[in-house]
Amino acid sequence: MNLIDEILKDAPKIPIQKYTAKDFQSDQDVRWCPGCGDYSILAQVQRVLPELNIPKHNIVFVSGIGCSSRFPYYMDTYGFHGIHGRAAAIASGLKVARPELSVWVATGDGDGLSIGGNHFIHICRRNIDVKIILFNNQIYGLTKGQYSPTSEFGKITKSSPFGAPDHPFNPLLVALGAEASFVARGLDRDPKLLQNIIRRAAEHKGTAFMEMYQNCNVFNDGAFFQFTEKETKDDNIVVLENGKPMIFGKEKDKGLKLEGFTPVVVSLKDSKYSINDLIIHNEKDTMLSFILARMSNLPGLPRPVGVVYAVERQTYEGEVMKQIDASINKQGVGDLEKLLTHGETWVIK
Amino acid sequence: MAKDLKKLDEVTIRFAGDSGDGMQLTGSQFTTTTALLGNDLSTLPDYPAEIRAPAGTLFGVSGFQIHFGSKEISTPGDACDVLVAMNPAALKVNLRSLRDGGIIIANRDGFNDKNLKLAGYEINPLDDGSLDKFQLHSVDITKLTTIAIQDLNLTTKIVERSKNFFSLGMMYWMYSRPIESSVKWIQEKFKKNPEIVEANIRVLKAGYNYGETTEIFHARYEVRAADLYPGRYRSITGNEATAWGLLAASAKSGLDLFLGSYPITPASEILHELSHHKNFRVKTFQAEDEIAGITSAIGASYGGAIGVTTTSGPGLALKTEAMGLAVMLELPLVIVNVQRGGPSTGLPTKTEQADLLQAVHGRNSEAPIPVLAACTPAGCFDAAYDAVRIALKYMTPVILLSDGYLANGAEPWLIPDVKSLQDIDVKFRTDPKNFFPYSRDEKTLARPWAIPGTPGLEHRIGGLEKEHITGNVSYDADNHEFMVNLRQQKVDGIANDLPLAKTEGDDKGDLLVVGWGGTYGAIKTAVEKKRKEGKSVSHLHLKYINPFQKNIGDILKNFKYILVPELNLGQLSQLLQAKYLIPVRKLNKVQGLPFKANEIEAKIDEILK
Numbered sequence: 004m005n006l007i008d009e010i011l012k013d014a015p016k017i018p019i020q021k022y023t024a025k026d027f028q029s030d031q032d033v034r035w036c037p038g039c040g041d042y043s044i045l046a047q048v049q050r051v052l053p054e055l056n057i058p059k060h061n062i063v064f065v066s067g068i069g070c071s072s073r074f075p076y077y078m079d080t081y082g083f084h085g086i087h088g089r090a091a092a093i094a095s096g097l098k099v100a101r102p103e104l105s106v107w108v109a110t111g112d113g114d115g116l117s118i119g120g121n122h123f124i125h126i127c128r129r130n131i132d133v134k135i136i137l138f139n140n141q142i143y144g145l146t147k148g149q150y151s152p153t154s155e156f157g158k159i160t161k162s163s164p165f166g167a168p169d170h171p172f173n174p175l176l177v178a179l180g181a182e183a184s185f186v187a188r189g190l191d192r193d194p195k196l197l198q199n200i201i202r203r204a205a206e207h208k209g210t211a212f213m214e215m216y217q218n219c220n221v222f223n224d225g226a227f228f229q230f231t232e233k234e235t236k237d238d239n240i241v242v243l244e245n246g247k248p249m250i251f252g253k254e255k256d257k258g259l260k261l262e263g264f265t266p267v268v269v270s271l272k273d274s275k276y277s278i279n280d281l282i283i284h285n286e287k288d289t290m291l292s293f294i295l296a297r298m299s300n301l302p303g304l305p306r307p308v309g310v311v312y313a314v315e316r317q318t319y320e321g322e323v324m325k326q327i328d329a330s331i332n333k334q335g336v337g338d339l340e341k342l343l344t345h346g347e348t349w350v351i352k
Numbered sequence: 353m354a355k356d357l358k359k360l361d362e363v364t365i366r367f368a369g370d371s372g373d374g375m376q377l378t379g380s381q382f383t384t385t386t387a388l389l390g391n392d393l394s395t396l397p398d399y400p401a402e403i404r405a406p407a408g409t410l411f412g413v414s415g416f417q418i419h420f421g422s423k424e425i426s427t428p429g430d431a432c433d434v435l436v437a438m439n440p441a442a443l444k445v446n447l448r449s450l451r452d453g454g455i456i457i458a459n460r461d462g463f464n465d466k467n468l469k470l471a472g473y474e475i476n477p478l479d480d481g482s483l484d485k486f487q488l489h490s491v492d493i494t495k496l497t498t499i500a501i502q503d504l505n506l507t508t509k510i511v512e513r514s515k516n517f518f519s520l521g522m523m524y525w526m527y528s529r530p531i532e533s534s535v536k537w538i539q540e541k542f543k544k545n546p547e548i549v550e551a552n553i554r555v556l557k558a559g560y561n562y563g564e565t566t567e568i569f570h571a572r573y574e575v576r577a578a579d580l581y582p583g584r585y586r587s588i589t590g591n592e593a594t595a596w597g598l599l600a601a602s603a604k605s606g607l608d609l610f611l612g613s614y615p616i617t618p619a620s621e622i623l624h625e626l627s628h629h630k631n632f633r634v635k636t637f638q639a640e641d642e643i644a645g646i647t648s649a650i651g652a653s654y655g656g657a658i659g660v661t662t663t664s665g666p667g668l669a670l671k672t673e674a675m676g677l678a679v680m681l682e683l684p685l686v687i688v689n690v691q692r693g694g695p696s697t698g699l700p701t702k703t704e705q706a707d708l709l710q711a712v713h714g715r716n717s718e719a720p721i722p723v724l725a726a727c728t729p730a731g732c733f734d735a736a737y738d739a740v741r742i743a744l745k746y747m748t749p750v751i752l753l754s755d756g757y758l759a760n761g762a763e764p765w766l767i768p769d770v771k772s773l774q775d776i777d778v779k780f781r782t783d784p785k786n787f788f789p790y791s792r793d794e795k796t797l798a799r800p801w802a803i804p805g806t807p808g809l810e811h812r813i814g815g816l817e818k819e820h821i822t823g824n825v826s827y828d829a830d831n832h833e834f835m836v837n838l839r840q841q842k843v844d845g846i847a848n849d850l851p852l853a854k855t856e857g858d859d860k861g862d863l864l865v866v867g868w869g870g871t872y873g874a875i876k877t878a879v880e881k882k883r884k885e886g887k888s889v890s891h892l893h894l895k896y897i898n899p900f901q902k903n904i905g906d907i908l909k910n911f912k913y914i915l916v917p918e919l920n921l922g923q924l925s926q927l928l929q930a931k932y933l934i935p936v937r938k939l940n941k942v943q944g945l946p947f948k949a950n951e952i953e954a955k956i957d958e959i960l961k
């Protein structure tokens with residue numbers, strides 16, 4: 004038994020009493036701008052955590068730098084506000100060292116995809132069991148409004164007065180390209196959807212990537228309104244449900260159909276197409292996940308939200324523990340004296 | 353055939369050939385056998401940055417030098433007594449390290465027209481008399497190897513690969529060493545391939561018998577066992593010793609070791625070595641880059657492991673920002689920097705000591721980090737152990753400096769008694785009553801280590817300035833200044849925990865030679881020699897650079913002159929002058945090579961003339 008096992012042997016493994024959302028609120032004043040989309044995401048996380056039946060002391064939120072990365076200060080769990088871009092790497096080390104902890108990352112589009120892009124793709128491919136919430140406001144909030152790697156082409160900001168010449172990242176595609184095993188997209192103004200995604204991510208074993216569209220009402224107000232506001236929302240998003248046909252529209256009168264590999268919108272109003280023609284969502288279908296993620300780059304298509312992809316595969320830390328157990332089984336627990344004296348030695352009298 | 357048997361106190365041999373000729377292997381086999389005989393020894397591998405540089409080229413030459421003797425040996429030797437040259441390039445590159453009258457054993461078959469041209473020889477140096485001041489033996493090593501294993505019908509490539517064992521066999525014969533240990537090694541190493549076992553052993557024996565039966569060599573030498581301190585020994589390189597020191601600290605403290613590292617020469621062997629010892633619960637995380645190496649280690653430390661990251665200069669530069677984070681978080685962390693020639697990619701496979709100021713000062717703002725320096729290959733064990741101990745006791749990142757010379761060099765190591773290792777006492781905070789993440793231990797100024805998983809201690813830490821005691825984010829001007837001073841005080845206070853420095857020689861006199869890190873052996877050899885000549889010179893070697901031990905200033909005052917030899921342009925000199933306001937004479941070398949003792953001797957003579 005190592006020292007940690009020893010001191011924590013009496014720590015409860017399940018919560019002693021049932022938590023409420025309030026139990027996850029820290030004593031710190033929340034300092035985001037009034038109206039910022041971050042509030043809603045925080046509230047939904049605090050609402051879902053009590054359902055997970057994990058003791059607070061086993062939960063850690065790790066972040067980088069950015070408005071969104073203030074997240075851990077507001078959670079009454081363990082929290083680690085790191086340096087810009089490195090949350091995924093810090094969380095990787097923590098999770099590998101302590102696989103029994105529930106480790107979460109809060110990151111921004113700049114933090115996670117620009118300066119931290121490298122760590123992001125590598126945590127995905129390793130499938131370390133860390134839940135990543137990426138607050139995508141398509142802008143650098145904390146540094147007061149420069150364009151980010153997810154800002155749209157041509158965007159005019161403080162640092163791009165003539166329009167951003169950069170082509171943006173599509174976060175879902177980056178995650179899928181890095182073979183993340185769980186990929187979802189949520190909207191700050193849709194609490195039910197958020198809760199559902201957070202719950203699913205928590206249950207997932209492996210890296211769970213959640214892109215959250217988040218309104219920065221100070222530097223990029225309304226970036227996602229077409230997907231979040233009452234008047235436009237229904238016609239511009241399609242909510243994915245596993246095993247269900249892809250129907251959307253205010254009147255539930257539109258559907259998505261595949262022509263070859265290209266999704267097209269069809270009307271269910273006239274009798275030309277029926278539900279049977281539509282794509283049935285399958286979270287385990289790798290090819291479909293790419294098609295769905297690609298839809299953001301194609302004009303005229305609704306934006307898919309919800310769980311895009313979820314498959315099980317081995318986790319990095321699980322493999323590490325397997326190797327350790329196998330090695331201990333084979334050689335016994337490491338013995339320092341044996342190590343120092345193994346192999347060729349000689350005695351001087 | 354009876355031949356003269358001459359007794360020698362010490363010998364230096366250099367094996368040199370193409371990087372594909374197996375010279376490192378030949379050298380390390382000779383080293384193991386020599387160590388088993390009880391000689392004291394020191395080795396210096398010297399290999400090119402290219403893995404398989406084009407055959408026959410000057411830049412593709414790989415060398416391995418071993419200095420062994422019946423007396424105490426502290427350096428790989430200034431000049432060689434024997435040079436084994438497998439081709440003309442190897443001869444050309446290494447001839448300047450052979451002493452006048454030294455022995456050359458040349459593989460005549462390697463001196464063909466193509467290789468001569470590649471090495472820039474117009475005429476074959478084996479024939480033109482240019483090597484007359486040496487004892488030249490040209491041996492048809494390739495041919496003799498081929499003959500020895502002709503009947504095995506092996507490919508030319510395999511035959512070519514075996515020829516280094518012929519040289520090894522000849523050297524074993526010449527210096528009266530048994531071949532058994534290498535035979536055993538060959539059997540083990542190639543056990544999946546019995547033909548290769550047979551071939552290599554035959555060639556090894558052929559080389560040995562060649563010395564015994566031919567007329568070429570007139571003399572044979574004997575180097576008796578050294579008078580080493582009694583006990584059990586093994587041969588160890590600096591990188592192995594570093595890895596084991598870290599493992600030992602893990603075993604002693606009861607904490608798991610987590611290594612986050614990105615491969616880089618000459619530090620990678622620490623990662624390799626630790627990745628073997630899974631049954632010690634070591635977790636090695638081959639990160640995507642150096643930043644992930646250190647930040648994953650910080651994450652692991654936050655979780656209660658001993659977080660370690662290993663690297664070399666360019667990697668240390670990448671870790672800079674995260675080191676500052678570790679200073680702010682006050683978490684234990686060990687950063688091992690195995691220095692190499694720089695700047696930038698520099699001389700990846702060569703040694704240098706030029707990262708000292710980077711280690712001491714190279715971070716934004718006031719970010720004090722203790723800096724330790726290993727002095728000998730085997731000494732890396734204690735240094736790594738000590739680095740962990742200090743990191744845990746003071747809740748601080750610690751930088752351990754090693755270098756390419758220490759990392760790859762090997763020497764006999766008196767295996768320590770595990771029980772005699774200093775205790776490492778770790779306390780995790782568990783009591784939620786009056787818990788404040790930035791409260792402090794009165795004596796060490798360390799903050800409590802409260803790891804996730806502990807009920808009731810949920811708290812937040814981060815890189816923003818912390819309010820004293822509560823650890824809340826604070827932008828208060830006075831608090832910031834207070835915390836900057838506090839972090840400095842904590843690191844300065846480590847001096848109280850360090851053993852007082854001791855000079856080798858006298859504690860007063862004309863000249864004190866002050867070194868740090870891998871120059872220990874060369875300085876020691878030089879100072880001892882000059883003391884024997886009656887000079888008033890002593891040696892002080894620093895293992896702790898930040899903070900300095902408490903009595904350094906007093907020691908320096910007791911000498912008329914201070915000489916600081918360094919493999920950089922004078923970085924320790926700067927630190928000593930700044931702190932102790934004393935004039936310092938410098939001896940600097942930046943060739944990617946360690947000091948020779950005689951270079952330091954000459955400087956001592958110059959100062960004390």
Ligand SMILES: Cc1ncc(C[n+]2csc(CCOP(=O)(O)OP(=O)(O)O)c2C)c(N)n1
Pocket residue numbers: 068069070071072087110111112113114115138140142143144145146151673
């Ligand atoms: C090494 C480093 N470079 C730059 C910065 C400045 N910086 C802080 S946050 C940030 C961008 C944040 O954008 P994002 O991750 O999208 O977070 P948001 O504020 O939008 O939530 C930058 C450039 C920094 N803190 N550290």
Ligand code: SF4
Pocket residue numbers: 034035036038039040041070071140144145218219220221222
């Ligand atoms: S700047 Fe934008 S992202 Fe940052 S807190 Fe304000 S509204 Fe939110």
Ligand SMILES: [Mg+2]
Pocket residue numbers: 069111112113138139140141142143144151
């Ligand atoms: Mg942003």
